[in-house]
Amino acid sequence: MRALLRPAQYLALAAYILFLGFPLLWLISASVKSSGELNSLSVNLLPRQWQWDNYADALDRQGLVHSAGNSLVVALVSTALVILIALPASYVLARLKGRIRAAGVGWILTSQVFPVVLVILPLFLILRTLGLADSLAGLTLVHTTYTLPFALWMLQGYVTAIPVDLEEAGAMDGAGRWTVLRRIVFPLLAPGIVATAMFSFVSSWNEFFFALVLLQSPENYTLPITLNMFIGGEGKVALGPLAAGAVLAAIPSIVFFTILRRRLTSGLMAGAVKG
Amino acid sequence: MKSRRVVVAALAAAASLLFTACSSGGDSGDSGGGGPVTLKFQSLSDQPAAIAATSKIVDDWNKAHPGIKVEVVPAGWDGVYDKLVTQFNAGSAPDIIHYEAAGVAPFAKDGYLADLTPYLSEQKKADIPKGVLDSVTVDGKVIAYPTELQSYVVFANKTLLAKAGVTIPSGDTMTWDQLRDIAKATTRDGAYGLGWGLSSPTAAMVALAPGFGGKYFDGTGTDAKINVGQGEMALPQLVDAMAHQDNSILPVTLTQSGAKALAPFYAGQTAMTIQGSFQAANIAKDAPAGFDWVVLPTLAGPAGPAQAANPQTLSVSKDSKHVKEATEFLEYFTSTENLAALNEADTLIPATTSARQALTTKLGAQNGWKQILSSGQYLTSAPYLFVDKYAQWKDTVATPAYQKFLAKQLDAAGLSKALTDGWNSINR
Numbered sequence: 063m064r065a066l067l068r069p070a071q072y073l074a075l076a077a078y079i080l081f082l083g084f085p086l087l088w089l090i091s092a093s094v095k096s097s098g099e100l101n102s103l104s105v106n107l108l109p110r111q112w113q114w115d116n117y118a119d120a121l122d123r124q125g126l127v128h129s130a131g132n133s134l135v136v137a138l139v140s141t142a143l144v145i146l147i148a149l150p151a152s153y154v155l156a157r158l159k160g161r162i163r164a165a166g167v168g169w170i171l172t173s174q175v176f177p178v179v180l181v182i183l184p185l186f187l188i189l190r191t192l193g194l195a196d197s198l199a200g201l202t203l204v205h206t207t208y209t210l211p212f213a214l215w216m217l218q219g220y221v222t223a224i225p226v227d228l229e230e231a232g233a234m235d236g237a238g239r240w241t242v243l244r245r246i247v248f249p250l251l252a253p254g255i256v257a258t259a260m261f262s263f264v265s266s267w268n269e270f271f272f273a274l275v276l277l278q279s280p281e282n283y284t285l286p287i288t289l290n291m292f293i294g295g296e297g298k299v300a301l302g303p304l305a306a307g308a309v310l311a312a313i314p315s316i317v318f319f320t321i322l323r324r325r326l327t328s329g330l331m332a333g334a335v336k337g
Numbered sequence: 338m339k340s341r342r343v344v345v346a347a348l349a350a351a352a353s354l355l356f357t358a359c360s361s362g363g364d365s366g367d368s369g370g371g372g373p374v375t376l377k378f379q380s381l382s383d384q385p386a387a388i389a390a391t392s393k394i395v396d397d398w399n400k401a402h403p404g405i406k407v408e409v410v411p412a413g414w415d416g417v418y419d420k421l422v423t424q425f426n427a428g429s430a431p432d433i434i435h436y437e438a439a440g441v442a443p444f445a446k447d448g449y450l451a452d453l454t455p456y457l458s459e460q461k462k463a464d465i466p467k468g469v470l471d472s473v474t475v476d477g478k479v480i481a482y483p484t485e486l487q488s489y490v491v492f493a494n495k496t497l498l499a500k501a502g503v504t505i506p507s508g509d510t511m512t513w514d515q516l517r518d519i520a521k522a523t524t525r526d527g528a529y530g531l532g533w534g535l536s537s538p539t540a541a542m543v544a545l546a547p548g549f550g551g552k553y554f555d556g557t558g559t560d561a562k563i564n565v566g567q568g569e570m571a572l573p574q575l576v577d578a579m580a581h582q583d584n585s586i587l588p589v590t591l592t593q594s595g596a597k598a599l600a601p602f603y604a605g606q607t608a609m610t611i612q613g614s615f616q617a618a619n620i621a622k623d624a625p626a627g628f629d630w631v632v633l634p635t636l637a638g639p640a641g642p643a644q645a646a647n648p649q650t651l652s653v654s655k656d657s658k659h660v661k662e663a664t665e666f667l668e669y670f671t672s673t674e675n676l677a678a679l680n681e682a683d684t685l686i687p688a689t690t691s692a693r694q695a696l697t698t699k700l701g702a703q704n705g706w707k708q709i710l711s712s713g714q715y716l717t718s719a720p721y722l723f724v725d726k727y728a729q730w731k732d733t734v735a736t737p738a739y740q741k742f743l744a745k746q747l748d749a750a751g752l753s754k755a756l757t758d759g760w761n762s763i764n765r
Contacts, residue, residue, distance in 0.1 A: 098623040101596070103604045123385065179419070186427050195429070274416045275423045278431075290413035294383030298615065299596070 086312070092305035093117070100301045116302035117310070120292075125280065126307055129288040134314055136198055136284060137266040140205040144262040145255060147206070148213040153247070155214065156221035170211045178208070182275050189276065196278040204276065205266040213258045220254025221247075256322050263318055285311050373403060374659050376666060377431035379410045381417060381649075386682035394675045398666060405662045407433075425449040430654040432663045438472045438481065439647045442722050445480035446558065451653040452478040456664035461671065464689040468717030472646050475723065481650035482667045483688035485680050487613045488644050488712040489545060491516060491633040492620060492705075497523050497608035509711055510637040513548075513575060516609070520585035523608035530585035532607030533576070534598035538739040539731045541611075543721050544645045545572055548638030557723040563730075563760040565753045571638065573742055574749055581745065591743050603628060614712065617705040618684035632705035635712040644712070645719030648688050686713035726763050734759030 087107065092100060093116055095109040104110075120126055155166050185204060186195055194200030224247060232242040248255075270286040277283055289311060292304040382391045388411070395407050410431055412420065418440060424430040425444060434441070434450075444450055457479050462470065465483060473481040491511075498505060501523040506515055520530025535541065543553055551568035554561045580586040587607050590598040595612050596619075602610040603624050620630060635642045651670065653663040669675070676692035681700065686709065687693045693713050700706040721727045738755040741747040747755065 097619075098603075098625065101599055101603065101619070101623045102625070103600045103606075119385075182419075183423055183426055186423050190427060190429070195427075271416065271419070274413075275420050278410065278424075278429065280411055287413065290415050291383060291411060293413065293415055294381075298383060298619075300384075 089305055089312075090309055092301065093309045094306075095302060097302055113302060116306040119300070119303040120307040120310060123288075123292070123303060123307075125283070126285070126288055126310065128281070129283045129285045130311065130314065132198055132282060133267055133285040136202050136205060137263050140202045140209065140266045141259050141262040143202070143206040144209050144213045145259055147210060148217050148258060149251075149255065152214050152217035153221050153243075156218040157226070167215075170215050173211045178271050182272065185272075186276060195276060196282060198282055201273055201276055201282075201284070204272050205269060208269075208272070209262045209265045213262055216261065217251075217254050217258050220251055220257075224250050260319060260322055264315060267315055373406045374662050375406045375408060376433060376657075376659060376663050377410055378407050378433040378666075379412050379431040379435060381412055381414050381435045382683075383414065384683055387679060390679045390682040394670055394679070398669055402665075405659075405666065407666055425654070425656075428656055430656060432654055432657040432659060433666065434652045434654060435649065436481075436652070437647055437649050438483070439719075439722050439727070441473075441481055441650055441652050442475055443725065445475040445478070445652075446723075446725070449655055450480045451655045451657065451660045451663075452480065453482070453653060453664055453667070454479045456661065456668075457482075458668060461668060461689070464673075464691050466688075466690060466714065466716065468643075469646050469648055469688050471718030472648060472722055473650055481652035482671050483646075483648035483650055484671060484676060485649040485683055485685035486646055486688055486713060486716055487615050487685055488635070488709070488716060489541060489611055490614045490617075490705075490709055490712055491609050491611055491636065492602065492616065493519075493609045493631050493633050494602065494605065494607075495629040495631050497528060497605065501525060501608070505631060506634050508634055510642045510715075511634040512637055513572075516633075516636060517575070517579055517583065517585070520579055520609065521583050524583070524585040528605060529587040529601075529607050530583075530609060531579065532587045532590040532598040532601050532610040534593045534595035534610075534612075535576070535591045535739075535743060536594050536597075537736055538573075538743065539735040542569075542572055542735075542739060543719065544647070545636070545638075547643035547645055547717055547719075548572075548636065548640055550638070550640035552720050554720040554724045554727075559725050559764065561720075561724040561764070563757055563764075565756045568640070569756075570749060570753055573739065573752060576743065577749075580743065592740075599623070609633070614686060614709040615684045617709055621704065630704070632708040634708060635715055642712075642715040643717045644715055645721070646716035647719060647722065648716075649685075686710060686716075690714075726760075730760050730763055734763065 091107050091109060094112045094114060095116075096111055096113040099110060099113075155163060158166075189195040189200045189204070192200070194203065228246055228250075229242050232246050237245065268286060269284075270290065273284045273287050274290070277287060289304065289307050292300050292307060294300075378395065380388075380391055382388045391409065395409055399406055412435075417436065421430065421434065421436070421440075421444065425447075430449070441450060454477075461482075469483050469486065470479070473479055473483050493505070495505070498519070501519075503519050503522050506519075516531075523530040533541075543551075546553060546569055549568045549571035551566075551571065552564065553569055554563055556562055576586070576591075580588065580591060587598075587601055590601065590607070590610075595616070598607075598610055599612070599616065599619065601607045602620075614632075617632065624630060651667050653660050653667070657663055671689060671692075673689065673691040673695050676687040676689055677695040677699070680687040680692065681696060687696060693710050697707065697710045701710070724730075735756055738747065738752055738759065741755075742749070742752040
């Protein structure tokens, strides 16, 4: 019985991975199918005829690569800004007690209940007054502002999980405030920082509505805006090129995750040892 | 989505009052020191061929008119309403706006669009069929140039029709009764006579209602009153009879989009399918080799072959500093040659009679084009275009009610009541 348990576990894991990965597999499959096959009744994962033209079509259309570059810049800068602001703020939020903390937490939660559609017009007018409407800088600020509350909330949870005793022990050993933060808190917080960075990056990379309204010039369009143009009026959808574009759009996210994943693992180990 | 639009519209109205001081007029290029005028043209052209056709028209214009430069700003159809709401309220709308009649009519009502009546040439006016011109006329003012149209047509699998011994109807039009008979005759050997993607049925129901004398709405704006009578109920009841008495409609298609209903048509599971005319290009491209298809004559009800038109349009922002120049460009853009080229690229029906004739001369011999272009002559104004809360009624009342009716969860009286009560509740 016990001998069967391990293969069963691997089987379950493989099934789970396949289940999670299936949408991506299907997307890749759709990206190399012909229009005729995509619009037929046949359900086959492997295309009958590999249609690489979809990728050429996707790249030819509407400046996909240029808009991917714009998305990357906005996502990376807004992620960096979010982490830079959320890190000290979340520490304060987690360690503070009393009314200020309650007010801070209340504000964070309140800010999450506004639908984007309600804030878009005032935001547009403010950015316009600042000369930042229709600019990547303006969009970066908006993404930062919009992601920050949740990032702050997320990160303060990680800070709370670090026992205050560790900091006190450090202080007892003669470490100053900054040393305690740098040598004890930040290493233990690394997994949280990485997870928050991932969340911020993906939020910005996928964000559609703000970019749709704020960006007016085609040279500033981000990837979701460009991909949206593959979907036409009257129900017309260029399915193959859209799938190809979506596959290309997923690559930077996957690369970013792959890079950060290693940090996430090492951070977890660092936390385990020190905890 | 639509409820979000309502929220945006309400917010926009309030915010426009608050932020008037912040707004500094349109972004339309100003000649300033006497240089060329620059017009921003927000285009929704999405197909590669249509994008190329639009670019060519604009390039040709720019070469011939060094004093009036047109810049194309590509945008997507999805979300364009929200984008336009913000642009209009922030005073940053492009000079020339590409959209559809149903979309721009509310903006015209709110005073965001320029009155193009004084600029529309008599020749152009005479070239646009009255029903189509009516669809872009709000409160007696022409607020847009119509460019491209679609109609609902019947695509048929000739092989299955021949197997069933059906003679393909000749002439310009065919009746719905003929369609029903053909559907019954071709429902055999495991195949169904008709596939009709009615997952979002309201658009088809209101567009085809004029053939049965149906109008749905009397009056305009918030004063509009709904009337769901015999003319409005005839088509839903016909679909119900075909689906549940004749069993000649493939049931699954009633829950699918139009595009999805093409797959069983290609597979020979349905002998006919009712689709937007633009699908001719997709069928020509995607149907399996040897698939023999034809477009049947335009469907006619007891009141004739009329269908409601919701043309794609080009309008001019009221904030534009160059309304006259923009309209000159629109006159050029909608010339016979240009509209024919654009509609050929988009496989749609030109909004002017001359361009439709030019396209018939050029493409009439190609499969389907003659019937599709012929159907364009029957397009007429749609009362729902000028009803303020139509979009809300469509999404929150009509679509679920039709879906329930087609699924036999509502009877005809229940559907009529749901459509009427729903409207009265929304339009209080």
